[in-house]
Amino acid sequence: MFLRAKHTVPFLFLFLLLCLCFLLNIGLGSVDIPLSEIFNSIFGAESQEGNTAYIVRNYRLPKAFTAILVGAGLSLSGLLMQTLFRNPLAGPFVLGISSGASLGAAILLMGGALVGGAAATYFSGDVALTIAASLGSFLVLAVVVYVASKVRDTLALLIIGLMFGSLTAALVSILSYFADSEELQRFIFWTFGSVGNLSWSQVGILSICVMIGVLISIGLIKTLNSFLLGEQYAISLGVSIARSRFWIIIATGILAGAVTAFAGPIAFIGLAVPHLCRQLFGSTDHRVLLPAVLLYGPILLLLCDTVAQMPSSAYVLPINAITSLVGAPIVIWLLVRKRKMIF
Amino acid sequence: MQLTLESLSIGYLQKHEDLVVSDGIQFNSSAGDLVGVIGSNGIGKSTFLRTLAGLQPPLKGSVSLDGQNIAGLSPKDLSRKISVVLTDPIATKNLTVRELISLGRQPYTNWLGTLSREDLTKIDQVLSMLQLENIQDRICYELSDGQLQRVMIGRALAQDTPVIILDEPTMHLDLVHKVQLLKILGSIASELDKLIIFSTHEINLAIQLCSHLLVMNKNGASFGSPDALIQNDSLQQLFPDKEVFFDPKSKSFTFEAAP
Numbered sequence: 001m002f003l004r005a006k007h008t009v010p011f012l013f014l015f016l017l018l019c020l021c022f023l024l025n026i027g028l029g030s031v032d033i034p035l036s037e038i039f040n041s042i043f044g045a046e047s048q049e050g051n052t053a054y055i056v057r058n059y060r061l062p063k064a065f066t067a068i069l070v071g072a073g074l075s076l077s078g079l080l081m082q083t084l085f086r087n088p089l090a091g092p093f094v095l096g097i098s099s100g101a102s103l104g105a106a107i108l109l110m111g112g113a114l115v116g117g118a119a120a121t122y123f124s125g126d127v128a129l130t131i132a133a134s135l136g137s138f139l140v141l142a143v144v145v146y147v148a149s150k151v152r153d154t155l156a157l158l159i160i161g162l163m164f165g166s167l168t169a170a171l172v173s174i175l176s177y178f179a180d181s182e183e184l185q186r187f188i189f190w191t192f193g194s195v196g197n198l199s200w201s202q203v204g205i206l207s208i209c210v211m212i213g214v215l216i217s218i219g220l221i222k223t224l225n226s227f228l229l230g231e232q233y234a235i236s237l238g239v240s241i242a243r244s245r246f247w248i249i250i251a252t253g254i255l256a257g258a259v260t261a262f263a264g265p266i267a268f269i270g271l272a273v274p275h276l277c278r279q280l281f282g283s284t285d286h287r288v289l290l291p292a293v294l295l296y297g298p299i300l301l302l303l304c305d306t307v308a309q310m311p312s313s314a315y316v317l318p319i320n321a322i323t324s325l326v327g328a329p330i331v332i333w334l335l336v337r338k339r340k341m342i343f
Numbered sequence: 344m345q346l347t348l349e350s351l352s353i354g355y356l357q358k359h360e361d362l363v364v365s366d367g368i369q370f371n372s373s374a375g376d377l378v379g380v381i382g383s384n385g386i387g388k389s390t391f392l393r394t395l396a397g398l399q400p401p402l403k404g405s406v407s408l409d410g411q412n413i414a415g416l417s418p419k420d421l422s423r424k425i426s427v428v429l430t431d432p433i434a435t436k437n438l439t440v441r442e443l444i445s446l447g448r449q450p451y452t453n454w455l456g457t458l459s460r461e462d463l464t465k466i467d468q469v470l471s472m473l474q475l476e477n478i479q480d481r482i483c484y485e486l487s488d489g490q491l492q493r494v495m496i497g498r499a500l501a502q503d504t505p506v507i508i509l510d511e512p513t514m515h516l517d518l519v520h521k522v523q524l525l526k527i528l529g530s531i532a533s534e535l536d537k538l539i540i541f542s543t544h545e546i547n548l549a550i551q552l553c554s555h556l557l558v559m560n561k562n563g564a565s566f567g568s569p570d571a572l573i574q575n576d577s578l579q580q581l582f583p584d585k586e587v588f589f590d591p592k593s594k595s596f597t598f599e600a601a602p
Contacts, residue, residue: 086434086435219454221455221456222449222452222454222455222456225446225449225456226446226449227434228433228434228435228438228446229433229434229443229446229498230429230431230432230433230434232398232427232429232431233427233429233433235398235418236396236397236398236422236425236426236427237422237446237447237449237450237502238417238418238419238420238421238422238423238449238450239418239449240418278437283442284435284437284438284442285442287455287456
């Protein structure tokens, strides 16, 4: 209904920007690799097995793909939450969903002290980490949704989300107190957030999860648009609220849970990107916003990751710090510019 | 099209004892009627309208359209029969007038919500009928209360249902806009042959403009044409505390000036 020619230009712009950021992200790293060699490594003959090709194929490419998946997943889950709660400040991080995932991960990584070391090491594979983090985010999400149905006040909901964040943080710190140093280190590194260090098979698992989330969301586009009017109007337009809410939660839980499991809790992307897209496209139609956040989120995360790896140096900064440094000012800027944040 | 209420009891289901808001509401109304629902604050007008629209279940009794109980209709079928304009503000006002009205076509669009040629024609008709063409690209948060209320009515009209239910559509409007709005409702009812049911505190206007009234008070609800309700004293009993009283000669409520 609102898909018009005026949206073609921003979409084209975002797509080109994404390609550019992708190349930039692969091109810049601790070792300088000229662009021509990168192309050779990606598209070149299989026989070419130099150091450069190895770095590009097994380190930089999976990292760039992870950044794309993480950016897309977090932004989409942010969009879903903002529409579900009809609250411009909702996002996977603010409502405690990421904290829930952290708790799941913490129990898995550090719970060894509680349940016995052997079981923990046996279960601490990647799939187990994904499942634990997803379960944690589902749990918090389910409680938040339950509370949301009791309190109509959106401000109260945000405070409750913050309280859940503190609650899970407290549980995590108790776990860390009893964990041994090796487990603790593993968990702390996980909380810094990182899109690197994923093998191709891990990227595969993550992309399947993100794909499932995206597919469910595409099926929800019409419902999400009716939610723009509020729940009562949505019902009168023939929408089954309970069913839609269920699927939105499933999609959000899978997206935020899987992303947080692999990349750690990454702040602000989920909150900021939907707003940036509304700003850019001047639309709240989910048929425009859904593809838009899937392009914009990856761009932002690729850029943040490029900064985080501090080109030409051996240092890698925690990406969570970079996204907060970028994201928090964006949110403040949006608030100041529009005075009132509308969604 | 015929709307029938049979010994309808409205209220809220509660753990121990149901909270009955109003009991034994009964009436029969058909396409082309403009029905005003009047009663003092807290008497249950909104609860009644929400029950009528199928947004909450009745405690007892039934609401039927052409003999079919709306409780048996699927959400999708119901959305093609009854549309609503509620008092709660819409969740986002960051939509253009045209986009907001287009959302009324959802019961007819495909899974992605693509508008067909027919949908577009319908939206254009609504825009011209409510004289919203010149503001169709404005964003809703820029609109005045009166304009926004007309847009919300437009959204309900675009839903193309035989019954339209409005909860206090005249709230926040000045006298001129109140009269304009009620006249628009009257012409929609008669020209497009729709049944319009709305609640209002503008009793004097409702008496003049509505074809039927439902008067809700503590003892129950009475339904009829304004003249019939004046004859059988229902309007006189609307406010029992004698602060204001009904004057049958002027067909309006009035009050004693301070001595």
